Amino acid sequence: MKLVVDIRRKRHPGKAQDTIGRLAFSAESGEFVAIVGPSGAGKTTMLKIIAGLDKDYEGGLDGAGDDARLGFVFQEPRLLPWLNVADNLRLVSPALSDAEIDAGLAKVGLADTAAEFPLRLSGGMQRRVALLRAFLVRPELLLLDEPFISLDAPTAESLYQVLAELRSDVLPTTLLVTHDLREALALADRVLFVSHSPAQLILDYPIRLPKPRRRDDDAVSEMHHALIAQYPELLGGLGTVRPNKEAA
Amino acid sequence: MNPAAVRTLPAEAVRASALLVLLVVWQALAWKVADPLLPSPAAVFVSLIHHLTHGELLHHLGKTLMRVAAAFVIAMLVGVSVGVWMGRSKLVNNLLDSLLVLMLNLPALVAAILCFIWIGLNETAAVLAVALNKIPTVITNIREGARALDTQLLQVGEVYRVPRGTVLRRIVLPQLYPYIMASARSGLALIWKIVLVIELLGRSDGIGFQLGTFFQFFDLTSILAYTAAFAAVVFAIEALLLRPLDRRLNGWRA
Numbered sequence: 001m002k003l004v005v006d007i008r009r010k011r012h013p014g015k016a017q018d019t020i021g022r023l024a025f026s027a028e029s030g031e032f033v034a035i036v037g038p039s040g041a042g043k044t045t046m047l048k049i050i051a052g053l054d055k056d057y058e059g060g061l062d063g064a065g066d067d068a069r070l071g072f073v074f075q076e077p078r079l080l081p082w083l084n085v086a087d088n089l090r091l092v093s094p095a096l097s098d099a100e101i102d103a104g105l106a107k108v109g110l111a112d113t114a115a116e117f118p119l120r121l122s123g124g125m126q127r128r129v130a131l132l133r134a135f136l137v138r139p140e141l142l143l144l145d146e147p148f149i150s151l152d153a154p155t156a157e158s159l160y161q162v163l164a165e166l167r168s169d170v171l172p173t174t175l176l177v178t179h180d181l182r183e184a185l186a187l188a189d190r191v192l193f194v195s196h197s198p199a200q201l202i203l204d205y206p207i208r209l210p211k212p213r214r215r216d217d218d219a220v221s222e223m224h225h226a227l228i229a230q231y232p233e234l235l236g237g238l239g240t241v242r243p244n245k246e247a248a
Numbered sequence: 249m250n251p252a253a254v255r256t257l258p259a260e261a262v263r264a265s266a267l268l269v270l271l272v273v274w275q276a277l278a279w280k281v282a283d284p285l286l287p288s289p290a291a292v293f294v295s296l297i298h299h300l301t302h303g304e305l306l307h308h309l310g311k312t313l314m315r316v317a318a319a320f321v322i323a324m325l326v327g328v329s330v331g332v333w334m335g336r337s338k339l340v341n342n343l344l345d346s347l348l349v350l351m352l353n354l355p356a357l358v359a360a361i362l363c364f365i366w367i368g369l370n371e372t373a374a375v376l377a378v379a380l381n382k383i384p385t386v387i388t389n390i391r392e393g394a395r396a397l398d399t400q401l402l403q404v405g406e407v408y409r410v411p412r413g414t415v416l417r418r419i420v421l422p423q424l425y426p427y428i429m430a431s432a433r434s435g436l437a438l439i440w441k442i443v444l445v446i447e448l449l450g451r452s453d454g455i456g457f458q459l460g461t462f463f464q465f466f467d468l469t470s471i472l473a474y475t476a477a478f479a480a481v482v483f484a485i486e487a488l489l490l491r492p493l494d495r496r497l498n499g500w501r502a
Binding site: 092 | 406
């Protein structure tokens with residue numbers, strides 16, 4: 001399902017400044033778009049608007065909110081600690097059979113954990129469950145809010161693989177919000193750079209490298225260096241970058 | 249016994265030992281004083297057996313228990329519902345808050361007298377008077393819990409469009425269990441105490457009524473025997489109902 005986002009303005013009540021200036025972009029059905037910007041740029045607010053959690057903004061959406069089957073992976077795993085893993089998955093997809101749950105868990109490398117309570121699992125394992133939960137609803141739109149933050153590199157890398165494998169089955173239109181440029185380059189088809197708050201789009205950058213990629217692949221590293229060299233202000237989010245000719 | 253040995257004793261034995269000490273001190277005091285106004289535990293036990301087998305203790309205990317149960321259920325249902333409502337909605341909270349403060353500070357005796365005068369000297373008035381005393385404290389407790397609900401987990405329900413009933417059962421209530429259990433414990437204790445006063449005031453059966461009768465005869469042994477029967481029921485409820493429930497609800501904590 002194609003996603004069209006046109007947020008014209010978002011201001012939190014009681015704040016003097018807008019959180020989001022103007023953010024307009026679209027993502028093709030099945031496309032993986034990463035949104036990179038500095039911390040506090042309003043990226044999470046944008047995801048909440050797209051998810052329909054925040055309806056107090058100016059603008060419009062298509063293929064999001066109440067129109068699309070939605071998967072959402074948050075910064076923290078957000079599993080319910082009093083439900084075991086199987087019941088956590090059933091909370092969002094009540095029709096799942098035991099066999100389907102076991103098969104799903106095996107696919108993300110967590111065979112035999114259906115009866116475990118989340119607090120007994122490691123952080124990386126909890127995130128696998130959270131990823132699986134998002135895919136079991138067979139989402140048309142998948143929103144990822146820095147889901148790999150604060151993980152060590154090997155754990156993050158293994159979760160990239162889990163994500164890629166789960167995505168290949170369902171192929172949802174995917175938005176990944178991150179401030180880790182390497183992560184964006186390793187995973188996405190396209191990277192959108194946003195400025196400091198009030199967030200605005202400053203660069204739309206396609207990635208035409210073959211998948212799967214790893215964050216320390218030579219091609220990814222090369223692209224990372226080239227981007228930093230070409231747009232030194234980019235990750236500062238100062239918004240002084242001229243639109244990229246290739247993307248335009 | 250050395251400290252390490254004490255620590256490995258089963259929890260039940262440790263709990264019981266405090267009661268045992270109390271009994272021993274009491275018995276010793278009773279021997280020393282040797283006055284009918286301080287009957288010994290042994291005398292109270294004999295009296296308890298007598299009231300159980302020949303008297304009407306079970307009848308009155310049953311009556312009191314029924315009132316306690318009715319008032320408890322009403323207080324918990326109303327208190328939890330209103331508490332969640334007030335905790336989640338600013339408007340409702342502002343509307344009801346001053347009423348709540350008034351209710352919290354309304355003396356039990358006033359509530360009882362008003363109920364008996366307005367409704368009559370009957371069961372409804374008695375149970376209502378007790379429930380009215382307990383409801384505001386339940387509301388206050390549960391409101392705190394409802395205010396502390398984890399928005400992040402509620403958002404999971406919202407994003408995945410989990411039905412309202414399921415959200416309540418699986419996301420909201422489990423977060424309120426500690427508050428509900430605390431309310432239930434303190435509630436049971438408070439209700440016991442008030443039920444007896446209200447029975448003394450306006451009922452012709454129940455433990456409170458009996459205690460009033462014994463009081464007129466200065467029959468301390470019977471008063472203590474009834475109190476013991478009563479304490480036994482409280483311990484049974486705690487051990488057989490509340491503690492197992494606690495364990496069940498807290499099984500997920502690592």
